[in-house]
Amino acid sequence: MPTDGSGLVVKTKAKRYVNSDAPLLTWKLQYRQHYLDAALLLDGRGRHNLQGCTSCQDPDPIYRCLDCHGYWMYCQKCIVEIHRSEPLHLLEKWTDDDFFEKCTLRDLGLRIQLGHPKTVSCPMVKRGHIDFVLIHTNGIHLVAVDFCGCPDKREHYDQILDVGWWPSSPLDPQTATMFQLLRLFHSLNLQGCIPATDFYRSLEQLNHGDGLVCLPDRLQQFMLTVREWRHIRMAKRGGHGNDPTGLNATKQSELAVPCRSCPHPGINLPQGWEREPPNTRWLYGLLLQEDANFKQKSRLRSTDGRDPALGPGWAIFVGGDTYFAHLSNYVDQEEINHCVGFAALWSANNRRSKGLRATGVGSVSCAHNDSFRPNGLGDLQKGEHYVNMDYIFLSSIMATSLLLVTISYDIACQWFRNFFTRMDQLPVHLQLSPAINLRFRIPKFHLAAHKEICHAPFSLNYTKWVGRTDGEGVERMWSWLNKVAHSTSMMGYGGRQDTLDDFCNFWNWRKMVNLGSSLLQRMTLAIPQATVHRQAFRAFTDGLREHHTAELLEWESQVRAWELDQSKPCPFDLPHDDLRMADIKKAMAEEDHLREERGNGTYSDTSPSAFLISGMDIEETQQELRVAASKRDLTTVEATQLQTSRTNLLKRIKRFRETQPMYMSGLSDYLKQFPSDETTSTPELMPLYLPSFFPAAQQHLICQPNLNELEDRLRFAQTTEVLSNLRRQLRTRSFANSYKTRNAHSQGAYTRSRLLQNQIEVRIWAIRGQYDNARAALLSLRGPGDWETSLRLLHAEDIRGINERALTAEEQEEYRHARLLAGVSPESVQNELDGRGVTSLRVEWVKARARADRWQEEVLLLEEEMRRAIAFCKWKAEYWDNAATTRCPDDIDLREGIRAYAYRQAANERRRASQWKDKWQAIREHARLVMNEQHGQIDDGLTVPPALIVELDLEDDVETDKGDEI
Known part of the structure; x- marks a missing residue:
């Protein structure tokens, strides 16, 4: 069986699906009359x-x-x-x-006796309501209920609860919901996001969809019952039914479902972990991610004051009272200022919030396994303020004693500034210990939108001790949670908080249940990647040792120093020496100013350079209009916009031609020799008659002296800048193609990917047109020459992604010509180019080093997470064993139930630990072997161990126990 570079062979078990177009369906059609008759029978x-x-x-x-x-x-x-x-x-x-x-059975005289076994009649029966409403999985029923009236009778709501009914009220209840129905709806609501209203109406339709019988409407009672069910189930799962101090003694975040693979001191970390050296202690750090979600709005309701949360701050949401009390001190805080124009963020922050209690939510979650943090979710009142995000972040880690915390946030480059100053203004219980090393980073996908100065310092790819964490998991979490955004937006304050607590806990629970498969799959990917990248890095290093031994030592020292202190020179940065239009325009503006100071300026309000720049700007507008006009079947709006743009362009051309005779005095005589048939109806086709329009021999007869030289400088900068933009778009196209191949598995995703690719293609060919025009102008101004070796004529087959070596050679040639034009001697230029080549090698080497290190960290981190997950299960089993006897009420029957629930949970935890241990044993041993091999092999290459076959089940690892049910 073939293996990859790590010797790891993966077998997968995939589902088999029946093709809906198979002949089986056609064959069965001959039986449909039989099936119809059976239904009628x-x-x-x-x-x-x-x-x-x-x-x-x-x-x-x-x-x-x-x-x-x-x-x-x-x-x-x-x-x-x-x-x-x-x-x-x-x-x-x-x-x-x-x-x-x-x-109904009620119609036939059946009465339901409560308070006694079904074979025992109550001697002192107390008649209940004859139209008692009972909501069950098969519909809504009106039943006749009898209560026990014996001297030692229990309260009516207790008698109802004893038979598995949930009363809508403890005071004279007349409506109840079956436990079976609550379990069913709870599961459908969490898994399928089915609203309570739709579910209840479907129950009405089951038996009375004909509308001939009018049932009493108990929708509000049902929704309240569901909310109570969520709360009590959460408390029971959290062990507070076994707590002798009672449910009211619940502390902040105690009902949250924790991430079992995260580090929890005293639970799943080894003794003395805090005394480990930094090169191993990083395994016990927290990897977190923070983000805001403006789809989770909440409308202001008149009943908000009468709708408190049942468990304020007990699970995922922050505690409301202290949170809002702190926010009240910062109502006028400015919006977040950031280094990039995130349109979604700005529009969300500045959108009208009238009628909303909350414009969205902010959250903090585990970044390596995508689980909501306890007390890591909070409402945003008006946009994404620092005060909100600071409080939510610190609330989510206030109980931690870990020494390393890495937090990714899409605006971390601005958020981290003055963070500790702002933290000092928060409540004392949110203050972080000075011993904690807090690192701020930006998610990988969002990083590209930031300024280049942010790229290396905030990159997770270049950050030690984070593995392959991308920081984008919170977007996947929002995608799932937003399915209930419409339902929760209409809820009251407390109901929405209780519901979101339940949904976030369910997400965490499913993440925990599926850890067995998810960690296995990720480790199966990480091992070969770690091996391949380590081999590639060693081969790269070995190839450089012959001629760059001293540089390798210097690079290693530089990257280590930068990893410890990012104020040091960054080894991942390349110098930027590309000639840009902005630089040329600035230089020309300074030259114009200098001429004015010396009294050599023109009498016109427009300088020669400004005149040429204006013409080139009009040229770009003409090209954009030609593209817009080439589109077929324009809509009325598009046609109107096109005509308006043509009118504006025509005005600009007329103003330009009014100024043109001042700098091109021979233009009118030249044009008399060649009558033009131009039409003002299509100004995008009108020639501008810049110096490059004319043959080189006639330019000095038509134009002011040195005007063609000024255009030469501008055209050279334009061609180099446009060529750089073209390369950038080609890299974007390569990324888009790769993304589509990996992720577009459905028709909708494929269509969206194609739309993106089409937009990129339009930009590529528009830039190619700009380059062709600029190069043609440069050829007219200069004539053939050595400059054509770097600014070559582009053919269709040239518009493709090119490798780094070719790209570097071409950039070097551009750099050579730019520096020669600046007056630098050829010898100095060559020396600079030699240094520039070594710099490129340095950047590629440190990137290769970072890739190898991150994949190796990923293997180590996943192995540690597997260990921690198993240790957490064992700790939880001991917790439930102890909880079985912690609370001992006088009620013997209740005592038995408390003990039985705890023992069942303990047994499930041991079973889960055993399953995970067996499932991961082979891959963990292989991971240790590979890591030992990589550490042991330095110069002789990596010895690949024998192939290890790992069988993956691609389906969800669904647990069969019902340990968290009521």
């Missing part, structure tokens, strides 16, 4: 129901149950007796009109 009494009552053989049975097996017919007495333990089944009665009509 059961609208009657069926084939086996004319032999009397199924139970007592009464010759005239008229009742049947739709929920019992077989649709058998019964007499009234038998069907009532059979259903004393199933009082919510749906019945039908055969009528004299020869069809079935709906009926």
Whole structure:
């Protein structure tokens, strides 16, 4: 079996799907009449129901149950007796009109006795409501309920709870919901984001969709019951049913589902971890990510004051009272200022917030496994203020004693400034220890939008001890959570907070359940990548040793120094010596100013350089209009915009030609020799008659002296800048193609990728047109020469991505010509180029080093996370063992339930630890072997171990236990 560079062979088990177009469906079509007849048959009494009552053989049975097996017919007495333990089944009665009509067990006289076993009648029965509403999985029922009236009776709501019904009120309850239904809805709501309103209305439709029977509306009671169910289930799962101090003693964040692979001192970290040297202690650091989400809005409701959260700050949300009390001191804080124009951020911050309680939420989450942090979610009142994000971040780590925290945030380059000064103004319990090393970084995808000065210092690719963390996991989390944004936006303050707490905890729970497969898959990827990149880096280093041994030592020293102190010179940066239009314009403006100071300026308000720059700007506008006019089937709006642009362009051309005779006095005589047929209806096609328009021999006869030389300088800068832009767009196209190949697995994703690629292609060919025009002008001004070796004529086959070596050679040639034009001697230019080449090698070497280090860190980090996850399960098992006997109420039955729940949870934790240990054993051993090999091999290359076959199950690792159910 073939292996990759690490000797790792991966076998996958994939699902098999039946093709919907297979002949099987066509073959079954001949049976559809049979299936239709079978469905109609059961609208009657069926084939086996004319032999009397199924139970007592009464010759005239008229009742049947739709929920019992077989649709058998019964007499009234038998069907009532059979259903004393199933009082919510749906019945039908055969009528004299020869069809079935709906009926209920209540109609047949069945009353539900509470407070006693079903075989015992209460001697002191207390009649309950005859129209007691009971919401069940098969519909909404009106039942007759009897309560126990014995001297030692329990309260009515207790009697209802004892049989698995959830009363809507503890005071004289007249509505209840079955536990089975609450479990079903809770699962559908969390997994499928089905709203409570839609679910309840579907229950109404189950039995009364014809609208002939009017049921009492209990939607509000149902929604309140669901909210209570969420809260109590969260408390039970968090172990507070086993806590002798009671639920009211719950502390902040205690009901949050934690990330088990994150470091938790005293739980899953080894003794003395804090005394480890830095090169190993980094494994016990936190990797976090922060972001804001403006789709999670919350409307202001009149009932907000009467709708408190059931567990304020007990799970994922920050504690409301202290949070809002602190925010009240900063109502006038300025919006976040940042180094790039994030359109979404600015529009969200400045959008009208009238009628909203919250414009969105901010969150902090685990960056390596994408789990919400306890107390790591909070409302944003008006945009993304520092005061909100600071408080949420510090709340999420206030209990940590870890010594290294890395936080990624899309505006970290601005957020980190004065962070510690702002922290001093926060409550004391949020102050970080000075021993904590806090590092700020930017997510990988967002980094490209920042200024280049931010790239290396805030790059996760160049940051030690983060592995392959990308910091973009929070976007994946928002994508899932936003499915309920519409529902939660209409909820009251407390209901929304309780619901989001539950959804975030569910996300964390599913992440935990699937750790067995997710960590295995990531390790299976990381091992060969770590091996390949380490081999590539060693081969690169070996190739450089012959001629660059001294430089290698210098580069190693430089990158180590920069990793410790980023104020030192950055080894990842290349010098920027490209000639730009902006630089030439600035130089010409300074020259014009100097001429004016000396009294050699022109009498016009426009200098020669400004005149040429104006013409070239018009040229660019003409090209843009030609592209817009070439589009077919313009809409009315597009046609109007095109005509308006043509009018504005024509005005600019007329003003330009009014100034033109001052600098091109021979233009009118020249044009008389060649009459023009230009039309003002299409100004994008009108020639501008710049010096480069004319043959070189006639330019001095038409133009002012030195005007063609000024245009030469501008055209050279234009061609070099446009060529640089073209290379950038080609790199973007290569990235887009790679992204589409890896991620566009559906028709929708493929279509979006194609749209992006089409936009990139349009830009590429527009830039190519600019280059052709600028080069043609330069050829007219200079004539053929050595400059053509660097600014070559572009052919269609040249518009493609090129390798780094060719790119570097071409850039070197451009640099040579730019420096020669600046008056630098050829010898000095060559010396600079030699240094520039070594600089490029340095950058490539430190990048290769960073890639190898990050993949190696990823393997070590994943192996540590596997260890921590297993250790957490073992700790949790001991926790539940102790919790089984911590609370000992006088009620013997309750004591047994408390003990049984704890022991079941402990058994599940041990089972999970055992499964993960077995599942990861082979890959963990292989990871250790590969890491030892890499550390042991220095000059002789890496010895690849024998192939290891790892079997991956690509489906979700769904646990079968029901340990967290009520």
